[in-house]
Amino acid sequence: MTRSDLERIPEATRWQVCARLLAKLPLLYDITYRRGVGEDYDVLEHAIWIEMAREARDLADAFRLPRSTAGELASTLSVLGEALFGRDFLFEPLVDTGERASLRVRRCPFSEEADLLEIDHALLPDRCLAFTIPLIEALNPAFTLRYVRAACTGDRGCELKIMSREEAKAEE
Structure with missing residues (x-):
């Protein structure tokens, strides 16, 4: 194999393949x-x-992605999701009050791959929780994340909210 052999595959295609494999x-x-x-x-x-x-937090650190407010955390989560898992991870911002932000997941690569592999979606939510909550809390320890809806548990879509830890405790 030569470098020119690798270059026959466009870089964007290589990244897309890597993102799909990661999902x-x-x-x-x-x-x-x-x-x-x-x-x-x-x-x-x-x-x-x-x-x-x-690792995602380290990427955010390296590129100084914003994380002071819930809205900035929502934006950074969206950027990191697409950077790590490709364009198949698509978030839509819903609400941003500074101290609280909501996002809707428009496309989820994990759900799409589960469909292709005919895997029960019930296996998916724990993975999302194990990634997104520690990520938000690592990006800014004053905030946390909660799932409002999860498509893989039967809801019509996924919705996440980022809020202060104090507010999250008060809701419990």
Whole structure:
């Protein structure tokens, strides 16, 4: 293989393939290892998602992505989602009051890959939670994230809210 062989595949295509594989990989591992690992599988996989959240935070640090307010965190989550998982991860901002922001997930690569692999969507929500909550809290420890709706649990779509930890405690 020469460099020119690699360059025959456009860079945008290479990135798109990588993003799709990153979305598909957790599902393939689940299919392959869940039965053999047993009850510890989810705990082990959550540790991986939490580490991925740290990597995403490092990316945000490196490029000084904004994170002072809930709205900035929502925007940064959207940027990181697309940077890591490709254009198939599409967020739509709904509300931004500074201290609280809501987003709707318009497209989810994990859901799309689960459909292609014919995997039960009930396996998906824990992965999202294990990634997005630690990511938001690592980006700005004064904030947290809650799911309002999750398409993979039967809701008509996914909706997330970013709020102060104080507000989240008051809601509990």
